[in-house]
Amino acid sequence: MRRVSGKVLVLNNNYEPLNISTVRRALRLILLGKAEVIYSYDGELLRAEKVAFPKPSVIRLLRYVKIRREVPLTKKNILKRDNYTCQYCGRRDLPLTIDHVIPKRLGGKDTWENLVCACVYCNNRKGDRTPEQAGMKLLRKPRKPSYFVFITQGIRIPDERWKPFLFLD
Numbered sequence: 001m002r003r004v005s006g007k008v009l010v011l012n013n014n015y016e017p018l019n020i021s022t023v024r025r026a027l028r029l030i031l032l033g034k035a036e037v038i039y040s041y042d043g044e045l046l047r048a049e050k051v052a053f054p055k056p057s058v059i060r061l062l063r064y065v066k067i068r069r070e071v072p073l074t075k076k077n078i079l080k081r082d083n084y085t086c087q088y089c090g091r092r093d094l095p096l097t098i099d100h101v102i103p104k105r106l107g108g109k110d111t112w113e114n115l116v117c118a119c120v121y122c123n124n125r126k127g128d129r130t131p132e133q134a135g136m137k138l139l140r141k142p143r144k145p146s147y148f149v150f151i152t153q154g155i156r157i158p159d160e161r162w163k164p165f166l167f168l169d
């Protein structure tokens with residue numbers, strides 16, 4: 001089959017979103033009898049050999065899979081979680097660093113709850129102090145992101161019908 005573009009929302013058997021897949025992988029799941037099509041993109045047919053398939057948009061696995069995926073704690077992912085925004089001044093147009101909210105010197109750990117995106121100026125100003133000691137306030141409390149929210153953050157949803165599954169409106 002020729003290369004087809006597009007994204008497919010894969011739901012677990014209980015309709016919870018599981019991942020976003022390529023059309024090719026989604027079709028493989030359907031052809032293997034492991035998933036069913038919930039929605040197809042209108043009017044788009046994929047041809048393989050002599051058969052034409054509607055291009056899937058949302059599919060659902062026929063068996064429940066137990067997966068607990070976690071977002072790896074990396075500098076890149078901290079920046080993404082914080083939407084590339086300094087968590088002290090709210091600016092996005094300055095060079096960004098990663099700040100330990102509770103400094104390492106005071107026992108602060110490398111965790112989702114203790115690392116935030118900070119611009120170089122705020123990071124320098126805060127120095128080796130807690131936000132309270134520096135008289136600075138975080139825009140929001142840093143948390144560990146949920147896997148699915150994280151992978152869909154900032155992507156353009158290709159089909160309105162995905163939204164109820166993603167709890168978006």
Ligand SMILES: [Zn+2]
Nearest residue numbers: 086089119122
């Ligand atoms: Zn800042």
